[in-house]
Amino acid sequence: MRRCSRAMxxxxxxxxxxxHLAFLGFVNIYSxxxxxxxxxxxxVNSTDGTSSANKSTSDECPDVGNIHNKTHKIHSSGEYNWDANLQGIILGSFFYGYIVTQVPGGRLAEKIGGKILYGLGVLVTAILTLATPVVVRTMxxxxxxxxxxxxxxxxGVTYPAMHCMLxxxxxxxxxxxxxxxxxxxxYCGTVVSLAVSGVLCNSNFLGGWPSVFYVTGAVSCLWCxxxxxxxxxxxxxxxxISKAERDYIESGVGQRLDLPVPWKAILSSRPVWGICIAFFCYAWGGYILLTCLPTYMHKILKVDLSSDGFLSSLPTVLSFFVGSFSGILADFVxxxxISTKTTRKLFTSFGMLVSAxxxxxxxxxxxxxxxxxxxLVAAGGLSSTILGGFMVNHIDLSCNFSGTLFGITNMFGTAAxxxxxxxxxxxxxxxxxxxxWQLxxxxxxxxxxxxxxxxxxxxxxxEQDWNRPDYLHQRKQNKNIPNGVTANGTTANGIATNGITANGTTTYGSL
Structure with a gap:
């Protein structure tokens, strides 16, 4: 057993x-x-006759007695006549760039450190956000x-970089x-953004909707x-940092080394694939929920959520509290x-079972x-227990390659x-x-x-074997051993397994 960390x-x-600064970073990222x-x-000009936003509304539910008062529905007379398909392309284009830098971001964070990569990732996004109104109107x-x-x-580099730092x-x-x-x-950033952006859009501050990009971009630059x-x-x-605090943290995280990535071992690792599949399946439900909350309730139930940020943010508000508490509870149990493995399985299973x-x-x-x-609020909010489950499991498996692991698994989440x-x-x-919709x-x-x-x-x-520094050394040494000969020079009468030859002789270089 590895020695426990020093007293706090x-x-x-x-x-x-x-x-707390990392927390505020994610507030900005999601804003x-x-x-x-x-x-x-x-x-978008939703009053334009060519708009297809409301053409597929169902008549199954009556247009009366809804949560949202229909007399307060706001029809936007915006500058652009973009149809629903083009709006979907605009919203989805972010993820085509996001998926590209997941693995490179994780590996780069392990090489140069997560601080610069995380900060520059937010800064670049903030600067581009500030430029958005000018780009849209002129180009x-x-x-x-x-x-x-x-x-x-x-x-795309922010999550892998932060996982490396964690x-x-x-x-x-x-x-x-x-x-x-x-x-x-x-989660907090999503709630704040929904609330503040709605107010800014409906105000004359900095010209209405452009103020959303100016405010979020400027605040993020200040955070950087x-x-x-x-x-x-x-x-x-x-x-x-004090010596006592540094020693306490370092004794608890274990030895961190700059090692070559054992790609073959990682890509053939059952626990890593378990996280990949869980990430894809959870993200699928999460993104379907984000789609169906405004769309299902508007098209089927005739509830207009576009001007009611509170209703749209309810699942996220619950996710914030449930997710935060799940981490405290996971460490306690x-x-x-119970073991770390059982804890991760329990919290992941509960979060995904709620949606199922x-x-x-x-x-x-x-x-x-x-x-x-x-x-829908329960499905979205209670599923955030996965934060105490597979989301932190990368660090359990490998502290040295946690950034790379998160980049790989988050690619699956982004694909969903x-x-x-x-x-x-x-x-x-x-x-x-x-x-x-039921399908x-x-x-x-x-x-x-x-x-x-x-x-x-x-x-x-x-911790997995391939995270340890002697893993690559053993592999290299094992490659130089002739067939049927053990690492200490004795002949094996059979195939070596787990460091023991078939005749019982210990092989110091085999895997």
């Missing part, structure tokens, strides 16, 4: 500062990402889509709690100054009752928008975000009925079940 010092100032979803409503929609792709490329800043006994707190900044000046890649590099159970039953709520909203809305469009574009919900539930089964059967909670 009385004051953990630098780690606390790092965690930059989500702001367009609100601003686009004000940018057209093609340039706008290109800019969104570039924003995705910039922001492996250096979060001791094992606090790993779940600190990781979930930092990543819950994304504090991040780049007062953080470091690791506790050892921080010039203001790991210390007191709720989605099929939305059909039975019919036109009762209150019940549907409660079900790109494919999920396409499936919704395939089933509901011309047949937006309760029955057609989407059944598929989503089934995918979540697949994710649970895959993760439970493949996940592990302990």
């Amino acid at each position: 010092p009385n004051k953990i100032w630098i780690q606390t500062y790092f965690c 930059l990402r989500i702001s367009l979803s609100v601003a686009l409503v004000a940018m 057209g929609v093609g340039a706008f889509i290109t800019l969104r792709i570039l924003m995705g490329i910039g922001e 492996g250096k800043w979060c001791p094992k006994q606090e790993r779940s709690r600190l990781t979930t707190f930092i990543y819950s900044g994304g 100054v504090f991040w780049l000046l007062y953080t470091s890649n690791s506790p050892r590099d921080h010039k203001y 790991r210390r007191r009752y 159970v709720i989605f099929p039953f939305i059909h039975f709520a019919g036109c009762n928008e209150t019940i549907v909203l409660v079900m 975000g790109m494919l999920g809305p396409l499936v919704v469009g395939l089933f509901t574009n011309h047949h937006s009925t309760i029955g057609q 989407v919900f059944y598929i989503t539930a089934g995918i979540n079940v697949i994710g649970i089964i895959a993760y439970v059967t493949m996940a592990e909670g302990e």
Whole structure:
């Protein structure tokens, strides 16, 4: 057994500062990402006769008695006559850039450190956000889509870079709690962006919708100054940290080394594939939920959520609290009752099982928008327990390659975000009925079940052999050994397995 970390010092100032600044970083990241979803409503002229936004609304539910007061519906007379398909391309273009820099971002963070990469990722995205109104108005929609792709490329490095830093800043006994707190900044950023962007769009401040991009971009640039000046890649590099705090953190995270990536071992690792499948399945449900909350309730239930940020943000508000608490609870049960592996499986399974159970039953709520909203909020909010599950599992498996691992697995999550809305469009574009939407919900539930089964059967909670420095040395030494000869020069009468030859002689170089 590895020795437990040192006793916690009385004051953990630098780690606390790092965690809160990283949390605010994700608030900014999601504000930059989500702001367009609100601003686009004000940018597009929905009163134009060529708009197809409302042509596929179902008549199954009555247009009375809804949560949202229809007398307050706002029809935007924006500058651009972009149809629904073009709006979808604009919103989705971010992910085409985002998926490209996942693995390179993770590996680069391991080589040069996550601080610069995380900060520059936010800064580049913020600068491009500030340029958005000028680009749209002077260069057209093609340039706008290109800019969104570039924003995705910039922001794509942020999660892998942060995961790399978490492996250096979060001791094992606090790993779940600190990781979930930092990543819950994304939920907070979504809520803040939905609320603030709606107010800015409806005001005359800086010209209406352009102010959304100016404000979020400027705030993010200000955050970057504090991040780049007062953080470091690791506790050892921080010039203001005390020796007691540095020793406490470093003793809890274990030895970190700059090693060549064992690509073959990683790509053939069952636990890594377990996370990949779980990430894809969870992200599928998450992005379907983001699609179906405004779209299903508007087209089927006739509830206009475009001007009601509170209703749209309810699942995210619940996700923030549930996700943060799941990290605290995960660390508690790991210390007191169950293993890391069981903890990760439990929290992942619960989060995905909630969606798998709720989605099929939305059909039975019919036109009762209150019940549907409660079900969708529960499905989105309670699923955030995965933050104490597979989201932190990368660091359990490998502290040295956690950035690369997250880049690989997040590619699967991003792919789900790109494919999920396409499936919704395939089933509901011309047949937006309760029955057609129910097919989407059944598929989503089934995918979540697949994710649970895959993760439970493949996940592990302990450090993997390929994360250790002697792994590559053993492989190299083993390649130089002639067939049938052990590493210490004795002949083996059979095939060596797990360091023991068939005749019982120990092989020091075999795997």
